[in-house]
Amino acid sequence: MTPELFQAMAQSIIDGDSEAAEQLARQAIEAGIDPLEAINKGFVLGVNHVGNEFSCGNAFLPELVMAGEAMKAAVSTLEPEMARRGTARQVLGVVVLGTIQGDIHDIGKTLVGTMLSAAGFQVYDLGVDVPVETLVAKAREVDADIIGVSALLTTTMVRQRDVVEALDDLGLRPRVKVMVGGAPVTSEWVAEIEADGYSEDAIGAVAVAKKLVAMGKSHSSEVLHDAPN
Amino acid sequence: MTRPIKSITDPKLSLGILTPEEVQRLHQATLEVIESVGVRFPSKRALETWAAHGATVDWETSIVKAPAALIEAALKKAPPKYTLAARDPAQDLPLDGNHVHLGTDGCGVEVIDLYTGERRRSGLKDVGEIARVADYLEEVAFHWVAVSAQDRPPHTRGLHEIKAIWDNSTKHVQTESIYSEAEAHAAIEMAASIVGGREALRQRPVLSIMQCTAPPLGHDGGSLEAALVGAEAGVPVGFMTMAACLTTGPATLAGNLVVGNAEVITGTALIQLACPGAPVFYAAAQSASDLRTGAYTGGGPEDYLFGAATNVLSDFYDIPLSMGSFATGAKQPNWQAGVDNSLSTFMASIVMSDMLLGVGFLHGSRIWSYAEMLMDCEIYSLIRQMMQGIVVDDETLALEAIRLVGPGGNFLTQKHTRRHMRELFVPQFMDRRPYNEWQEKRDGAADWATAKARQILETHQPDPLDPRLSAELQRIIDVAEKA
Numbered sequence: 276m277t278p279e280l281f282q283a284m285a286q287s288i289i290d291g292d293s294e295a296a297e298q299l300a301r302q303a304i305e306a307g308i309d310p311l312e313a314i315n316k317g318f319v320l321g322v323n324h325v326g327n328e329f330s331c332g333n334a335f336l337p338e339l340v341m342a343g344e345a346m347k348a349a350v351s352t353l354e355p356e357m358a359r360r361g362t363a364r365q366v367l368g369v370v371v372l373g374t375i376q377g378d379i380h381d382i383g384k385t386l387v388g389t390m391l392s393a394a395g396f397q398v399y400d401l402g403v404d405v406p407v408e409t410l411v412a413k414a415r416e417v418d419a420d421i422i423g424v425s426a427l428l429t430t431t432m433v434r435q436r437d438v439v440e441a442l443d444d445l446g447l448r449p450r451v452k453v454m455v456g457g458a459p460v461t462s463e464w465v466a467e468i469e470a471d472g473y474s475e476d477a478i479g480a481v482a483v484a485k486k487l488v489a490m491g492k493s494h495s496s497e498v499l500h501d502a503p504n
Numbered sequence: 505m506t507r508p509i510k511s512i513t514d515p516k517l518s519l520g521i522l523t524p525e526e527v528q529r530l531h532q533a534t535l536e537v538i539e540s541v542g543v544r545f546p547s548k549r550a551l552e553t554w555a556a557h558g559a560t561v562d563w564e565t566s567i568v569k570a571p572a573a574l575i576e577a578a579l580k581k582a583p584p585k586y587t588l589a590a591r592d593p594a595q596d597l598p599l600d601g602n603h604v605h606l607g608t609d610g611c612g613v614e615v616i617d618l619y620t621g622e623r624r625r626s627g628l629k630d631v632g633e634i635a636r637v638a639d640y641l642e643e644v645a646f647h648w649v650a651v652s653a654q655d656r657p658p659h660t661r662g663l664h665e666i667k668a669i670w671d672n673s674t675k676h677v678q679t680e681s682i683y684s685e686a687e688a689h690a691a692i693e694m695a696a697s698i699v700g701g702r703e704a705l706r707q708r709p710v711l712s713i714m715q716c717t718a719p720p721l722g723h724d725g726g727s728l729e730a731a732l733v734g735a736e737a738g739v740p741v742g743f744m745t746m747a748a749c750l751t752t753g754p755a756t757l758a759g760n761l762v763v764g765n766a767e768v769i770t771g772t773a774l775i776q777l778a779c780p781g782a783p784v785f786y787a788a789a790q791s792a793s794d795l796r797t798g799a800y801t802g803g804g805p806e807d808y809l810f811g812a813a814t815n816v817l818s819d820f821y822d823i824p825l826s827m828g829s830f831a832t833g834a835k836q837p838n839w840q841a842g843v844d845n846s847l848s849t850f851m852a853s854i855v856m857s858d859m860l861l862g863v864g865f866l867h868g869s870r871i872w873s874y875a876e877m878l879m880d881c882e883i884y885s886l887i888r889q890m891m892q893g894i895v896v897d898d899e900t901l902a903l904e905a906i907r908l909v910g911p912g913g914n915f916l917t918q919k920h921t922r923r924h925m926r927e928l929f930v931p932q933f934m935d936r937r938p939y940n941e942w943q944e945k946r947d948g949a950a951d952w953a954t955a956k957a958r959q960i961l962e963t964h965q966p967d968p969l970d971p972r973l974s975a976e977l978q979r980i981i982d983v984a985e986k987a
Contacts, residue, residue, distance in 0.1 A: 335795040337750060379546070379718055379725075382751055386798055428683070429613055430658035458870065459613040459652070463625060476797040 281317040288321025291341025293348040300352035310353035311362055318349045322393060343393030367395040368420040368488035371413045373405035375434045380427035383456060386477040387423060394481045407437045414451055420488050426457040436468040452487040506674060506966060507642045509595055512604035512853055516893025519854045521812045527820050534765040535572040542569040543770045544722035547729050553778050578773035581780045584822040589708035591698060592674035592967060597645055599824035599858045606884050608638050609830055609862035610648035611681045615872040618958055623871060626651035632668040637957055639673035640964040643881040646676035648862055651872050660985045662687050667977045674967050680714040688730035690984040692737040694977045706738035713741045714787055714826060717767035719752035735775045735782040742826050743771035744787030748800050751793040757806055764790050765817055786818035789828025802831035802868045803844035811852035827857035830880055833868045837876045837950045846883050853887050874957035875950040882933050889929050
């Protein structure tokens with residue numbers, strides 16, 4: 276029975292069916308299956324499958340996002356049981372996200388959040404119009420690895436620099452990395468404000484975040500982009 | 505000396521894209537969305553206006569739900585026709601349904617340097633130089649702020665930009681980069697000083713204001729307040745939706761039109777509730793998001809169809825339209841840029857969109873290229889000529905010339921030929937040379953367009969703004985900067 280259950284879990288992710296994923300997660304708890312096993316032998320296989328399909332051009336962004344949402348639903352259903360058993364899913368890193376103060380454009384930022392959490396990051400999305408201090412305070416509170424900050428306007432993009440400077444002032448860099456995004460952001464801007472990474476789209480952002488976390492405390496000053504140079 | 509503007513007028517071509525029944529369905533669906541789902545207006549002033557007129561306002565979420573009758577009655581107050589004034593009255597632009605006027609695109613963040621060919625961040629000098637080249641080009645009828653003056657403070661950047669344009673051109677300025685009440689007040693003061701006061705500005709609006717909505721179903725607070733300031737002063741204002749299939753709008757084209765329409769007509773209705781009879785325009789640059797990256801594409805069949813469909817909606821509401829065309833995602837002036845910009849501009853033109861935005865960009869309105877600007881103008885010229893269609897009358901049937909030449913021979917020496925040859929299109933940047941000539945030189949459209957842009961920039965002298973006026977504009981900016 277269990278292999279079929281794992282397979283159904285993977286399939287619920289592939290179908291982007293959050294309700295089915297949640298229901299299967301509950302079923303697993305009732306059947307006494309270790310939540311980590313449910314994730315690693317079931318749900319994650321679905322995420323990987325969709326990711327592979329996307330890479331070879333057979334799946335598209337909405338399928339990727341729906342798979343991400345379904346994965347989130349499954350994991351949050353399993354979380355209380357993991358806590359009860361004293362286990363935890365290994366997270367790739369902790370990311371605090373927000374659209375900068377004065378700016379309400381959030382679609383790209385939200386997409387980045389979904390893709391990051393599907394990839395295994397713990398994401399705190401603070402929404403739009405977020406002051407620099409709020410981003411930094413949250414990063415300290417949750418011991419974040421990365422702050423991701425977006426802007427759509429050239430007039431608000433300038434505040435991305437303030438995030439970098441605020442972290443510098445507190446001596447939190449290079450421990451906390453800064454990723455920036457938004458239509459007006461260019462690689463030259465990223466270099467000028469000495470941010471750690473940037474990507475033009477959400478898929479690339481995951482790759483950059485993974486590299487930044489892998490760099491960890493290696494104190495590299497290299498700026499990471501999603502595209503090969 | 506600036507040459508007369510070449511707008512599209514008296515077209516012979518037409519296109520059927522939506523039936524009257526389909527337009528009704530789009531309209532009814534939009535009203536249903538506005539009434540039952542609502543649209544976000546994050547501005548105290550906007551919410552108070554809505555509430556005073558009987559709309560349901562959620563003060564927590566800033567979401568307004570308005571009954572159909574309120575929206576429809578408000579939209580009826582909008583004037584169907586008016587004129588965008590220019591510093592030089594000979595360049596005034598009638599928005600009367602029988603003209604298509606071309607503008608520069610905006611608001612980009614980088615420029616391909618005209619001399620080094622390097623890509624670099626945009627600054628105030630670029631704003632002025634682009635305006636000067638646009639002033640010369642007879643295809644370009646008005647300006648958007650083409651690129652962002654990133655070397656000026658954010659809170660007055662939009663003011664520096666419009667001054668730089670007025671300093672370099674006599675054509676109408678439509679700003680799309682003023683997003684706050686304070687900046688809008690100063691911009692109105694600047695425009696008023698150019699035409700000789702507030703009353704004169706109502707008669708001769710040398711400035712118009714375009715604001716982007718925040719799809720899906722939202723507006724930006726600062727943008728709303730800036731638009732209200734403009735409308736109070738009698739300056740034309742418009743709301744542009746860029747709702748994109750998959751991300752900020754539904755995957756289907758009709759659904760995306762509904763979302764965008766709900767944003768635009770609620771913004772427009774708000775203006776009419778606050779300032780009945782104020783000149784307004786519909787604006788849109790809808791597109792589809794890329795299935796792989798989610799990026800706004802600015803091209804593809806969906807984009808081209810939106811270009812034609814939106815004018816049917818703005819005609820239904822009987823207000824002028826400012827339509828996004830061009831805006832290719834191509835990284836260089838290449839095949840993709842040619843396909844995107846030709847088809848999108850053709851579709852937006854054939855339905856007689858009043859304003860077309862606009863020439864000059866690569867990478868989805870981010871990187872300014874003078875070469876692309878001039879090649880876009882050539883695309884527009886081709887379409888303008890096509891729009892005249894085929895004239896059939898005694899003279900054009902050319903029977904006399906055909907008789908004179910008979911079978912064999914040629915028409916080169918006919919008087920009829922001399923009378924009509926200049927009606928044929930003469931391209932500036934199409935390569936029609938013999939093959940060996942190309943083989944020797946290996947140059948092409950982008951090289952010629954770049955050379956032409958350099959020549960314009962080096963030689964064109966626009967009618968200067970009176971130095972005292974320019975100083976007055978600077979004074980207004982200085983005051984705003986200190987505020």
